[in-house]
Amino acid sequence: MPERKAYSQAFNTGRYEKVTGLFGKYDNVRRLWEDQITSIFLRPHLNNLVDYKKKRLERLRILDLGCGAADGYDLIMGVTTKDPGIYEYVTAAITDDMLKRYVGVDVNEDLLRQAREYLGDNSKTEFIQADLTQGLPPEILRDQAPFDFYFSSYGTLSHFHHDECVKIFCDICEHTSEYALVMADWLGRYSYEWQDLWHEPADREVFMDYRISYIFPEEERGEANITSFPLRLMSRDEVMSIINEASRICGVDIKPLAFFDRSLFVGRHLETGDYNRHPLKHRSTVNSLFEHYVRTDLERLLTDYQPRPGFDHLNTFFESFFMCCNTLVTHTISLLSGYDAQSGEFSETPEIQPYYPPPLKEAMHSMKRVIKGVGWLEWGDVRANVIEPHLGFSLRKMEMDLQTGSGFGHGLVGIFEIRK
Ligand SMILES: C[S@@+](CC[C@H](N)C(=O)[O-])C[C@H]1O[C@@H](n2cnc3c(N)ncnc32)[C@H](O)[C@@H]1O
Structure with a gap:
């Protein structure tokens, strides 16, 4: 045949x-x-x-x-x-x-x-x-x-x-x-x-x-x-x-x-918990952010950082890094919940503090502009296909800017x- x-x-x-x-x-x-x-x-x-x-x-x-x-x-x-x-x-x-x-x-x-x-x-x-x-x-x-x-x-x-x-x-x-x-x-x-x-x-x-x-x-x-x-x-x-x-x-x-x-933010072993007692689902969640037509529970991106006693320098770095990521994620959640697709406006705009690190401020501003720019679109699941990938790229950019090599x-x- x-x-x-x-x-x-x-x-x-x-x-x-x-x-x-x-x-x-x-x-x-x-x-x-x-x-x-x-x-x-x-x-x-x-x-x-x-x-x-x-x-x-x-x-x-x-x-x-x-x-x-x-x-x-x-x-x-x-x-x-x-x-x-x-x-x-x-x-x-x-x-x-x-x-x-x-x-x-x-x-x-x-x-x-x-x-x-x-x-x-x-x-x-x-x-x-x-x-x-x-x-x-x-x-x-x-x-x-x-x-x-x-x-x-x-x-x-x-x-x-x-x-x-x-x-x-x-x-x-x-x-x-x-x-x-x-x-x-x-x-x-x-x-x-x-x-x-x-x-x-x-x-x-x-x-x-x-x-x-x-x-x-x-x-x-x-x-x-x-x-x-x-x-x-x-x-x-x-x-x-x-x-x-x-x-x-x-x-x-x-x-x-x-x-x-x-x-x-997305190392493969964060997820397995093989070498850290506080596993995080960040990798699978970011995979979902990038996946078309899949909506993501953004709260899964939040990190409850657990400091390890005796490592002050590392704890300070990771505390600050993860707090910046958390702030961007909660900012995005509140922008999405306060957006009115009819008027194209936000009911309230979360504050961006002047003393935040520049990469965080830049990422927060860009999320707002993207949501305002495309949130009104009714076809093509704009949240899953445009806004969530942009959150992924913003987190990626913050990682690039905040890392120290x-x-x-x-x-x-x-x-x-x-x-x-
Ligand atoms: C982590 S993987 C990276 C593979 C690939 N470059 C990539 O980007 O995915 C490490 C690679 O090093 C190779 N490797 C390990 N020990 C090696 C050795 N002694 N000589 C040559 N290659 C080796 C492994 O077979 C494996 O392909």
Whole structure:
């Protein structure tokens, strides 16, 4: 029967899989919050790199360390040159014609197979199975031309000890030519997600027993036999100690360009409570904010922050951060409840105090303008499809503006340049 064959053929492309933004590795938060924050911090440095290459009449070569299923390819190629105006067509920082080669290295053959299936038709991509514990493998050091961008994402470098990271940086310095950009991604040491681990001595390497438990539905987590593995938790000081040592050993300047904390508000383990006795449903709630035609209970975004005695500095930071988020959420709830769709006005406008931190004031003003601007629309569920995603973007913007790049989020990312 041709119908049967046609449906089977379509199914076997893999494009019939039920994709949902509400859970899984590629949930809405990963794509619309975490990838985007990373792209925004990366943007100015990638733009400079592309300009540098263009002036030399050269194209870019990219190495993705711990590439997994080649997620870095989409992230890097998705970076835009700027926040486009409303009338502009978005332009990629690296247009297809400027990419010379993307090489991914990973130890896991299953993930590499997924990467090859995903990008196998793209002749500019190549995947190599290798263990990075001893630094860059010979297949790279010996067989590959220098890269312009040495990239890692989503905690990959947390798989390695201090000395192993130093070796990776030294190998990069040796392998690159005159100039390269490096993005290095670890797990943050003081995320609220793993508050139970904050007490580990600051002068010792700390590896947590990491479980990918969040991938299972809550009711199955207890039953599932989840394998754990060690991942290193990092502060900015610990990153700088790696960089300084690598720089001293190989005699090459490694300059930090930016540090940022990613996912203070939506880290995956906030939800599981595996390493914090006060779990929060923030990730699934923000996934719902971003999901079309799904309305969200906004009160689930409120945080009752539980300080941990003996950590005043961290408690002060998180108290203030979560209070800003709570204030934006309650502001939004009261705007929505006081909005009259007939007149397009609010019955009362909640106060915005002049002493609030500027990112909070900006976010509160933007919520008001968005609700006033679109609240009257009667079709297309404007709350679920426009207002709630905007609350998600506002919380994301506040996280970006209030974070300090010290290791207080799920991810701690450093962007560096190497000049020889
Ligand atoms: C947190 S995942 C990140 C994957 C991917 N880059 C992403 O953005 O989702 C870490 C990756 O590092 C890889 N990895 C772990 N240890 C490694 C090693 N010793 N050598 C090479 N890759 C390794 C894992 O297989 C995994 O794909």
